[in-house]
Amino acid sequence: MSGGMVKQTIQIYARVKPLGRRQQAGIYSVGEDEKSASNLEILVPRDLAEGFVNNKRESYRFKFQKIFDQEAKQEAVFESIAKPVAECALAGYNGTIFAYGQTGSGKTFTITGGAERYSDRGIIPRTLSYIFQQLEKDSSNVYTTHVSYLEIYNECGYDLLDPRHEASRLEDLPKVTIMEDPDQNIHLKNLSLLQASNEEEALNLLFLGDTNRMIAEVRIKLTGINFTLDHLS
Numbered sequence: 346m347s348g349g350m351v352k353q354t355i356q357i358y359a360r361v362k363p364l365g366r367r368q369q370a371g372i373y374s375v376g377e378d379e380k381s382a383s384n385l386e387i388l389v390p391r392d393l394a395e396g397f398v399n400n401k402r403e404s405y406r407f408k409f410q411k412i413f414d415q416e417a418k419q420e421a422v423f424e425s426i427a428k429p430v431a432e433c434a435l436a437g438y439n440g441t442i443f444a445y446g447q448t449g450s451g452k453t454f455t456i457t458g459g460a461e462r463y464s465d466r467g468i469i470p471r472t473l474s475y476i477f478q479q480l481e482k483d484s485s486n487v488y489t490t491h492v493s494y495l496e497i498y499n500e501c502g503y504d505l506l507d508p509r510h511e512a513s514r515l516e517d518l519p520k521v522t523i524m525e526d527p528d529q530n531i532h533l534k535n536l537s538l539l540q541a542s543n544e545e546e547a548l549n550l551l552f553l554g555d556t557n558r559m560i561a562e563v564r565i566k567l568t569g570i571n572f573t574l575d576h577l578s
């Protein structure tokens with residue numbers, strides 16, 4: 346997107362993860378009335394707060410575009426967050442959605458989805474499905490669609506759809522580099538761009554990328570174990 350014709354906005358949403366069995370409830374609250382419904386207040390529990398220096402606050406307030414509480418369904422998250430971005434993409438404007446949060450907070454669940462139920466599908470499969478539905482409706486144009494899947498790990502980019510991914514060590518794979526041309530267009534060197542003509546093909550590539558990412562993760566963990574064993578012997 347270039348020039349100042351289109352308003353570029355960043356919208357920030359919060360999603361509260363459902364409580365696990367042993368987790369303590371009541372450490373956050375969302376504004377109840379219409380006006381404060383986008384305010385999230387985190388209350389630091391008393392036993393924790395007492396350990397703090399006297400003048401530390403015991404509650405923190407944040408404002409978001411919208412807050413998804415523990416009951417929020419994947420469908421609602423898609424409708425509010427991803428559908429408008431997909432619509433803009435179909436109209437020719439770039440869009441980005443990313444999840445940020447500590448480990449285990451639900452980024453993968455929100456972006457990719459949960460494995461157990463079909464209704465737990467996350468933003469990526471829902472968006473793919475939506476985009477292909479829209480393209481099929483438009484018989485006046487011919488579209489070609491491609492998928493790339495990039496992982497950024499320790500500040501280096503790796504191509505998750507590279508066929509060598511499974512066989513090689515992550516460090517041995519060609520690094521994907523980000524470059525900007527004089528017109529400020531971003532180019533990703535060494536990133537495969539695979540054609541996906543329909544939802545099923547796109548989902549297969551997503552699955553392939555996820556698998557390669559998991560293999561890489563296990564490999565990294567195993568390297569960690571080897572290191573510990575070397576240390577002991």
Ligand SMILES: Nc1ncnc2c1ncn2[C@@H]1O[C@H](COP(=O)(O)OP(=O)(O)OP(=O)(O)O)[C@@H](O)[C@H]1O
Nearest residue numbers: 361362363446447448449450451452453454455459
């Ligand atoms: N909204 C939710 N509803 C039900 N289960 C959830 C929800 N959010 C997260 N979970 C579950 O919590 C666990 C951790 O979530 P997830 O793997 O998505 O975290 P993450 O932020 O991607 O973590 P990491 O950074 O370690 O990869 C998973 O078992 C996931 O299914």
